[in-house]
Amino acid sequence: DGGITQSPKYLFRKEGQNVTLSCEQNLNHDAMYWYRQDPGQGLRLIYYSQIVNDFQKGDIAEGYSVSREKKESFPLTVTSAQKNPTAFYLCASSIPRELHNEQFFGPGTRLTVL
Amino acid sequence: LAKTTQPISMDSYEGQEVNITCSHNNIATNDYITWYQQFPSQGPRFIIQGYKTKVTNEVASLFIPADRKSSTLSLPRVSLSDTAVYYCLRTNFGNEKLTFGTGTRLTIIP
Numbered sequence: 001d002g003g004i005t006q007s008p009k010y011l012f013r014k015e016g017q018n019v020t021l022s023c024e025q026n027l028n029h030d031a032m033y034w035y036r037q038d039p040g041q042g043l044r045l046i047y048y049s050q051i052v053n054d055f056q057k058g059d060i061a062e063g064y065s066v067s068r069e070k071k072e073s074f075p076l077t078v079t080s081a082q083k084n085p086t087a088f089y090l091c092a093s094s095i096p097r098e099l100h101n102e103q104f105f106g107p108g109t110r111l112t113v114l
Numbered sequence: 115l116a117k118t119t120q121p122i123s124m125d126s127y128e129g130q131e132v133n134i135t136c137s138h139n140n141i142a143t144n145d146y147i148t149w150y151q152q153f154p155s156q157g158p159r160f161i162i163q164g165y166k167t168k169v170t171n172e173v174a175s176l177f178i179p180a181d182r183k184s185s186t187l188s189l190p191r192v193s194l195s196d197t198a199v200y201y202c203l204r205t206n207f208g209n210e211k212l213t214f215g216t217g218t219r220l221t222i223i224p
Contacts, residue, residue, distance in 0.1 A: 042214035090157045105157025
């Protein structure tokens with residue numbers, strides 16, 4: 001089945017540690033995205049990538065880093081510079097400039113900083 | 115910033131038709147209106163998209179008047195499983211970024 005997978009589903013980290021969230025897609029989509037969602041809020045864009053080896057900052061990129069070495073993979077690293085990292089993280093992919101510009105989302109990773 | 119305004123929450127009984135209205139007064143010529151649905155602890159899911167007049171698919175209808183300053187998502191005969199947050203977004207094919215507001219929390223009552 002085609003889709004987007006994120007791992008792990010739940011992640012705990014100690015304050016001051018870096019942590020990497022995985023996102024893999026087998027939809028053959030060029031574009032991938034990372035969002036953060038806080039309780040009762042909408043999604044906010046962290047980073048996005050429209051093609052391999054290229055990515056752009058979203059609205060809240062500070063304290064995060066990404067890489068896009070393969071079309072299928074877009075890992076997100078939450079660094080110790082992110083002051084309030086506890087949140088629900090969602091990865092998505094899409095076909096750029098496709099008719100509906102529909103983004104397909106993964107199941108999410110819930111990160112808790114202890 | 116591409117902004118839309120929609121009610122924070124709505125309640126409805128099972129079997130009724132639910133209409134959620136979204137305001138987008140300064141919508142651009144090449145903007146479309148897109149609705150997503152999100153269940154708790156899951157990623158959002160695309161529901162429907164339109165530019166003008168009426169669009170219907172197997173789950174919803176979308177009404178956009180001629181001035182395009184608002185739009186209405188219509189869910190026919192809702193069930194308990196339609197309880198979710200519904201987001202109205204302005205989307206532009208020249209810009210793949212999506213801007214999510216806080217959405218409308220729809221609660222279906224038995």
